[in-house]
Amino acid sequence: MGIRVAVAGASGYAGGELLRLIAGHPNLELAAATGFAQAGSTIGSVHPHVRSLAGVVLAKTEAAALADADLVFLALPHGESAAIAAQLPESVKIVDLGADFRLRDAAAWTKYYPGPHAGTWTYGLPELPGQRELIAASSRVANTGCYAVTTILALAPLIAAGLADPDDVVVVAASGTSGAGRSAKQHLLATEVMGSMSTYKTGAHQHVPEIKQASGARSLSMTPMLAPMPRGILATVTARPLGGADPRAVLAAAYEGEPFVHVLPEGQWPLTGATFGSNSAHLQATADVDSGRIVVVSATDNLVKGAAGQAIQNANLMLGLPETAGLAIDGIAP
Structure with missing residues (x-):
């Protein structure tokens, strides 16, 4: 039993x-x-x-x-x-x-x-x-919420380490259609979704206060998108840097030994398809060569x-x- x-x-x-x-x-x-x-x-x-x-x-x-x-x-x-x-x-x-x-x-x-x-x-x-x-x-x-866990894992260690400005965080994230639930909705019909991407709840997504609460961010702009796939989330999280530390090294140190959070090798970027069916989150980070902003990409299976x-x-x-x-x-x- x-x-x-x-x-x-x-x-x-x-x-x-x-x-x-x-x-x-x-x-x-x-x-x-x-x-x-x-x-x-x-x-x-x-x-x-x-x-x-x-x-x-x-x-x-x-x-x-x-x-x-x-x-x-x-x-x-x-x-x-x-x-x-x-x-x-x-x-x-x-x-x-x-x-x-x-x-x-x-x-x-x-x-x-x-x-x-x-x-x-x-x-x-x-x-x-x-x-x-x-x-x-x-x-x-x-x-946790699905967008929330994907974003918090990418952001929280950087704010805690004093590397990312908690007053300047931008998130652009795409989710599969299962994130909207199973109820019949016209905008989720295959003919509406296939071959098309769209934003939704732009500027007012309910996971924003949860992300701020758990990550330490104070100002966060989030644009969620609906992707033509059944499951998965890919979030691009950017923030103004406050220090010169390597963001990837900070994430790797924060999640050393964690069974489900994987900071990928240099040059390898997260794919939603690689997380399907798993309880894993895949992360990669860099600094934007033009703006200098920290860029972290995070992928999860929204249903797992x-x-x-x-x-x-x-x-x-x-x-x-x-x-x-x-x-x-x-x-x-x-």
Whole structure:
């Protein structure tokens, strides 16, 4: 018998990725999976790639269906986790993949999200200094956002080292269509996306306050883009330099020994395709020859390191398991 875990919102893309990772995890056992419109359907009909759980029926998303688990993953739309979490017993550990508990500043929440600020949980990014120990000691953890983890990993060590100006950070990042969720939307139709790129939430993306909070940036301009691919994020992060240190060397020192963050060899640049299916982040850095600005390029799989894989990594720490259990460092190609 493994440790019993449940997934709320199992019918979505992040929920499906959680199911796939749980099915292959050596220490976890699926106790329950829930959905909204898909309640009553089998996992096999909703996620045909998860064959080992194909016969499991999705329950209605209610606290009663989740309360018998040792740990619950909440893969729900932003603003919907707090109500379910409040109904679960204190003895049940929770990893929330939504934004409900990420922000410390209630005013920042109100600026970017509807509804009241629910509070703040331990922030679930183990690679930040001191955060791994906090996650391991917590029963409630707020998982990172996908753009957020990709950008924070590229930026936080440079600001902490005094190399990058926290008042002058610019991010241009492209995400695959799965980042927008599984609900039918006209702008996500294949005929709209294939052969085209576009910006969205320009100048007002909800991950900006999260990135600032976790990275130490004070002023950040972010332009997100929709790329014609199903998954992956490629973020180009630039900042005004404050010192002469090599940004790549600073990143390499910060992530030495980290299993999932890889500073690539000189001259090798991150590819989204190289991270597909893995919990890894690939980083490379340089200085722009014209402006002198620091340039860091970061790639992740938005459904793994940006969502479900990060949630499993946090759960492993919370449950006293090896941090890498059930997670792939290597990607899938082609």
